[in-house]
Amino acid sequence: MTVITGTAKRSYELARRFRDQGIPVVLGGPHVTLLPEEAMQHAEAICSGYSEETWPRLLYDFAAGRLQRHYQQDPRLQLHQDLPFPRRELFDRRQFLTQAVFEATRSCAHDCEFCVAPAAWGRNQWQRPVEWVVEDIRRVGQRKLLFVDLNLVSDIPYAKRLFEALIPLNVQWYGLSTVIIGHHPELMELMARSGCRGLLLGLETLSDTALKETGKRFNSSIDYRALIDDLHQLGIAVQGCFVFGLDDDTPEVFDATVQLALDAAIDLPRFAVLTPFPGTPLFRRLEAEGRILNRDWELYDGQHVVFQPRRMTVEQLAVGHETAWKAAYGWGHMARRLWRAGNLKPLALSANLGYRFYAHNLHRFYTCDLPIHSLLPDPRTLWRPAEISVTGDRSSNRSVCGG
Numbered sequence: 126m127t128v129i130t131g132t133a134k135r136s137y138e139l140a141r142r143f144r145d146q147g148i149p150v151v152l153g154g155p156h157v158t159l160l161p162e163e164a165m166q167h168a169e170a171i172c173s174g175y176s177e178e179t180w181p182r183l184l185y186d187f188a189a190g191r192l193q194r195h196y197q198q199d200p201r202l203q204l205h206q207d208l209p210f211p212r213r214e215l216f217d218r219r220q221f222l223t224q225a226v227f228e229a230t231r232s233c234a235h236d237c238e239f240c241v242a243p244a245a246w247g248r249n250q251w252q253r254p255v256e257w258v259v260e261d262i263r264r265v266g267q268r269k270l271l272f273v274d275l276n277l278v279s280d281i282p283y284a285k286r287l288f289e290a291l292i293p294l295n296v297q298w299y300g301l302s303t304v305i306i307g308h309h310p311e312l313m314e315l316m317a318r319s320g321c322r323g324l325l326l327g328l329e330t331l332s333d334t335a336l337k338e339t340g341k342r343f344n345s346s347i348d349y350r351a352l353i354d355d356l357h358q359l360g361i362a363v364q365g366c367f368v369f370g371l372d373d374d375t376p377e378v379f380d381a382t383v384q385l386a387l388d389a390a391i392d393l394p395r396f397a398v399l400t401p402f403p404g405t406p407l408f409r410r411l412e413a414e415g416r417i418l419n420r421d422w423e424l425y426d427g428q429h430v431v432f433q434p435r436r437m438t439v440e441q442l443a444v445g446h447e448t449a450w451k452a453a454y455g456w457g458h459m460a461r462r463l464w465r466a467g468n469l470k471p472l473a474l475s476a477n478l479g480y481r482f483y484a485h486n487l488h489r490f491y492t493c494d495l496p497i498h499s500l501l502p503d504p505r506t507l508w509r510p511a512e513i514s515v516t517g518d519r520s521s522n523r524s525v526c527g528g
C-alpha cells in the first residue's frame with residue numbers, strides 16, 4: 126500500500142486486518158519514507174524512498190522466503206533508459222479520469238521549510254531521459270497530458286530539452302512549476318509552444334517576510350500579477366496555490382489573498398492550511414517551539430489546523446481558510462476572475478464549478494468527514510506524546526478522528 130501522511134492511520138488499520146488473516150503487507154510511499162520506524166510496526170516489510178530497484182528485489186526475496194524488514198533506496202538510484210514503461214492497460218480505464226499521466230522528473234532542487242519533497246527524497250532532482258518520456262507519451266497516444274512532477278522547471282536546461290521534444294508530438298499538457306519561470310520569458314514561450322495549457326504555481330503568500338521564513342524567498346522577486354498576465358497572453362491558465370497560517374499571517378490574510386486571486390485573474394485559486402508534515406524542517410521547528418497541537422496523522426491533510434499559529438487563533442485560521450474558499454468560489458467572484466483572465470473555455474468553467482462544489486463541501490473531501498470545527502484542538506492543551514490509534518471502526522466509512 127502507498128501511504129501518505131493523511132492516510133497513514135487508515136493504511137495501518139487495513140494492514141492490521143490483512144495481517145490478522147495471515148496476508149503479508151508491504152508499505153511504501155512518502156509517509157513511509159519520512160517515518161520508516163513507525164511504518165515498520167505495521168507491515169512485514171517497507172520500502173523507503175523510490176522503489177524502482179527495491180521492489181523487484183523485495184519480490185525475489187519474498188518468493189525465496191527471505192523477506193527483509195526494510196528495503197532502502199540506494200542514493201545513487203538512476204531513472205535510466207532501461208526502466209520499463211508503466212503498464213497502464215492493467216488498470217480499468219473506467220475507474221480513472223485520465224490515464225495520460227506522466228512523470229519526467231522527481232523531487233525538487235529547492236528546500237522550502239514546509240515541503241515534503243526535499244525532506245523525503247533530498248534536493249537531488251531525478252530525471253528520466255527525455256527520449257524515454259517522449260516514448261512513454263507516444264505509447265499512450267493521447268493528446269491531453271498531465272505531468273505530476275513537483276517542479277518541471279527545477280533544472281532549466283533539462284526543462285528546455287523536454288519542452289523542445291514535446292513540440293513535434295502536438296499535445297496539450299498541464300503541469301506544476303515555480304514562479305521562477307517569470308525570470309525566463311523564453312522558457313515560458315517554449316512551454317507554450319510545447320503545448321502547455323495550464324500550470325499549477327505555488328504562490329503561497331503575499332508576505333515577503335513569510336516567504337523568507339519558509340525558505341521560498343525566490344517568490345519575492347516575482348510580481349505575481351505580471352507573471353499571470355504573461356502566462357495568459359501565452360494561452361496558459363493558472364492554478365494558483367496559497368497557504369494560510371504562516372508565522373507572519375494575521376486574520377487579514379484571508380481577504381487580502383482572495384482579493385489578489387481576483388486582481389491577478391487566477392483561473393483556479395486553491396487554498397491550504399499550513400501542514401507541518403512529520404520529517405520536515407517545519408515540523409521540527411514547531412515541535413521545538415511546543416506548537417504541535419495534534420499528532421493524529423489523519424488530520425495532516427492541508428485542511429485541518431494541527432499547530433498553534435503565531436498571530437491568530439486556531440479557530441481564526443480554520444474558519445478563515447474555509448471562508449476564503451467560499452469567497453473565491455462565489456458566483457460573482459468566479460465570473461469576474463474568469464472574465465478578467467479571458468478564459469471562458471469549457472474546461473475553466475467546469476473546473477471552477479467543480480471547485481465551487483468542493484469549497485462548499487470541504488469536509489467531505491478530506492480524510493475526516495466530521496465538520497472542521499468539531500476537530501479543533503483546544504489551543505490551551507499542547508500536544509500529548511505521540512499516540513497513533515488504529516482501533517477505530519471504519520466499516521461505516523465514517524472517520525474516528527480524535528482531534
Ligand code: B12
Binds near residue numbers: 128151232241492
Ligand atoms: C499526483 C499527486 C496527487 C493527485 C493523486 C492522483 C492519483 N489518483 O494518483 C491528487 C491531486 C489527487 C493528490 C491529492 C493529494 N495530495 Co498529492 N501528490 C501527487 C504527486 C504530485 C505525485 C504522486 C505520484 O503519483 N508520483 C509518482 C509516483 C511514481 O511516485 P510515488 O508515489 O512517490 O511512488 C514511488 C515511491 O514513493 C514508492 N512507493 C509509493 N508507494 C509505494 C507502495 C509500495 C508497496 C512500495 C513498495 C513502494 C511505493 O515507489 C514509487 C516508485 O519509486 C505527489 C508529489 C510527488 N511528486 O511525489 C503529491 C503528494 C503525494 N501529495 C501530497 C498531499 C499532501 C496531497 C493531499 C493531502 C493534498 C490536499 N491538501 O488535498 C491530497 C490527498 C489525497 C488523498 N487522500 O490521497 C503530498 C504528501 C505528503 C505527505 N507526507 O503525506 C505529496 C508528496 C506532495 C508534497 N510535496 O507535499 N495528489
Ligand code: SF4
Binds near residue numbers: 233234243327
Ligand atoms: S519549490 Fe515547491 S516542490 Fe520545490 S521544495 Fe519548494 S514547495 Fe517543494
